[in-house]
Amino acid sequence: MTKKNHDADVAFIKALAELLRENDLTELQVKRDYSDDDSLNVRVSRHVQQQVVAQVAAPAPAAVAAQAAPAAAPADAAPNDDPANDPGAVTSPMVGTVYMQAEPGADPFISVGKTVAEGDTLLIVEAMKTMNHIPAPRAGTIKRILVEDGAAVEFGTPLVILA
Incomplete structure (x- = not known):
């Protein structure tokens, strides 16, 4: 591969990373064929933290009082049960x-x-x-x-x- 192709490939990869960010994508994969025996296969990915927002109807005043004193967690419960x-x-x-x-x-x-x-x-x-x-x-x-x-x-x- 020539220096010219290398510089163009680096610019191409930077442009893909920018597309990923601008469009809020998590992964992008592209293959460029230059000739029968010369190609570029690029996969750009990023880790995105997902935020879950839940809408809950306002509880009745009696329910608010019941929630004010949370029950203690069982002793055998894991402090963080996130499998990740x-x-x-x-x-x-x-x-x-x-x-x-x-x-x-x-x-x-x-x-x-x-x-x-x-x-x-x-x-x-x-x-x-x-x-x-x-x-x-x-x-x-x-x-x-x-x-x-x-x-x-x-x-x-x-x-x-x-x-």
Whole structure:
């Protein structure tokens, strides 16, 4: 690749990153073909913190008084039950659709309690008609499966908890 192509590619990637930011996108993938044996395949992604806003009708005055004295949390309750914070969480590396088995009707790759080795396929995330096998980052036992077959996931979505 020539210096001219390199400079143009860097400018192209910067422009993609700007498009990502301006349009509030989480991921963008583009392939440029220069010739039969020369191409550029770029995927630009960013982590976006999602903010959930819930609208709740104002409670009656009696309900407000009942809420004023919150009950103590049970001693065995986890202080933060967010699966993304679990040290065994395996997250999605891309935006796509989750498949739990290689093809419809086949046995799922994993189930709760199953032991997996490092590199074993946990599930598939389809992105842009490409089936991406998500490997186990380490050996362990499947503690929780956090997604359902056919579910849409974002970049960074917790998929599985490994113990």
